[in-house]
Amino acid sequence: MKNVKISSSQFLVLVTLFSVGTSVLIVPSALAAKAKQDAWVVAIVSTVIGLFIIWLFCLLAQWFPQLTFVQMNEKILGKWLGKVASLLFVLMCLLYASTLLYYSATFLNTHLMPNTPMAALNILMVFVIVMGVRLGLETIARSAELLIFWFFFLFILLLIFITPEVKVENIQPILESSPKTILQTSITLLEVTAINAIVLLMIFPAFINNIKQAKKAFFIGNLLSGFIIIILTFYCVSVLGVYSTESELYPGYELAQRINIGGFIQRIEAFMAAQWIIALYFKTTLYFYGAVYGFAQIMNLKEYRSLTTPFGIIVVVLSLIIYPNVVYLQDWIATTGILFSYSIGLFLPLLLIVVYVIRKKLMKQI
């Protein structure tokens, strides 16, 4: 378990898939709701801010190149306080793993399989996730390397096919929203792309064979996913118009529905949905891995694999009971979820950095 190492290019793939994750399906709608036709500007702004947050993560990682985030907590905050912080972190991972399960199931339920019970969909998904996590990080990374090709293939196909439908008038006038609205809206996007990437500190730097290169990969992966989100948001608003983008639950899917090349290439949205399922799978898997591995380290277990099955069951049950409906989910994400994410993903690392610097200064004085 200690000798597991992944390469920086594998890490790059994981970062990209993680940051893209849910965003491609739902983010354009959340952004357009507030920033209207400037939604894509928000995506640019938050990608830039996101790089600062990644820089923060890298700073922490540099100081402790052998430790995972959970171990860092204990090292800096002390044994008991550190364990409490780590427990909160594990709780967040667990919660988001089940949230994502709920996401993918509601997506399939609303658009593709309206009468299939959610439990059936979630159990199938968790089965594959548990299998991946049991097989270990190296297997996950390698399969991500294989599948990202399909992700990009489908994404580029979508872009090529939908380009004829673009209406530039839909995004005009550019920059009508005030800078304040743009910044406020970017908080939502930052949460899913950068703040929650704290989970990746369970892999980086402890299981990376070349930290310097992996640091670069962290930035590039985040930029790449930011780029994907910017383009997708731009296409959503310019093809669907502001109203449809903000009122659709899954504007990305709606985008694929609009594909119609000469009455010949059309109705391929279910095919296109594969790319979102790929991204969702890896994001959920990484959350789940963070929860299981983090918990194992808190409890000082030698082997994390025995935890996968019970945690898998917990995640399935959670995903079925925490959100009674989609409206509740959206409300929760906009209020509680965002605070929770920011306190674990931004406040906690900041706290760690401050405490570490103070302790170092104190040590020098003595």
Place this chain on the structure above:
Amino acid sequence: MKKCIFGLLILSLLLSGCWDRRELNQLAITLAIGIDKVEDEYQVSAQVVVPSVVSTTSTGGGTMVTLYSARGETIYEAFRKMTKDSPRKIYPGHTRMLVVGEELAKEGIAESLDLVSRDSELRPDFYVVVAKENTAVNILNVTTPVENIPANKMFNSLKMSDNAWSGTKSIKLDELIEDLVSEGKEAVLTGVEIAGNQEQGSSKQNTESISPSARIRYDNLAVFKGDQLVGWLTEYETIGFSYITDSVQTSVKAISCPNEGKATIEVIQAKSELKGKIKNGKPVVNIKLNVEGDVGSVECKMNLNELKTIHSLEKIYEKEMQDNIKKTIATLQTNYKSDIFGFGEEIHRSNPKEWNTIKNNWEEQFSNLTTNVDVDLKILGTGTIKNSLLEKIKD
């Protein structure tokens, strides 16, 4: 162990299935949906393909489609009630036309559009039309020759006339919704009517004579204000509308000759550009229309070999087109006070700040709006002959 897993994998290939599977013989494939309002209730009708007739090559058997219809307090309720009558569940995934009755359109169409955009089985790529002075049920109750499925006939003929004549406007559901919610643009829909004897229209015999006693025909453009139908545009005005909104692909236009008689210009390409401005605090819209065309027919005496004649034809066309556009705008400004051209949107795009101050009384601003129309025609060819045979005929 390995053998066991291998066996499971093979089995999963064979035994896999889908929870939500629905076989083709359980579906009633609907190609056209009609919505009417009858005494506080919605009446939904669905034109459903009869598979057994479509699949046989012989001309025997009844009509290609059948019509189910049901009433309910909401549209969705009426939709599901149709199963009382239909042996299969209505499957609207292949809908091509949505027909709205005129009565309903006058009351407002927004409520009806909610279901069609909320339901996951419907795709927003079908055309929406209004049944002029009629109900949607009656429109869907007419058989058609050439295209045996009436919904297909309606779909193709709307597409064709939009493409080649521009006196109609094909509007898909997503475009309609975008127009309805947009500030500074009102919606329009093409009207559809029955020409001839409506009672005989529904039988198969209708299509068996050379000129059917009832036909479905597109005419006029319905003008909306908010989501309510407020009036109809004539064909002349509809053409003006198409030119202003840059939706002309090809068209023809009859113009008067310099002396007397008529000539036709075949429009190959038309491009219009709207530019919104604020001048002295008042909105102004400049319309620039660039047209390329051929001389399509000459029904008067003139010498087409001279460049002068071509120039004068261009001038006449430009003048008449300008009149056409101006008259169209005037009708909407005075009669309907409805900005179907999207002038408001254009001003929003070019002057977002000023738009915020004028958007609240846009209706009034629109009816006093100054527009400058500039038409430019380039005649590229004269068809396969030069001078008209009329030149050679002695009086």
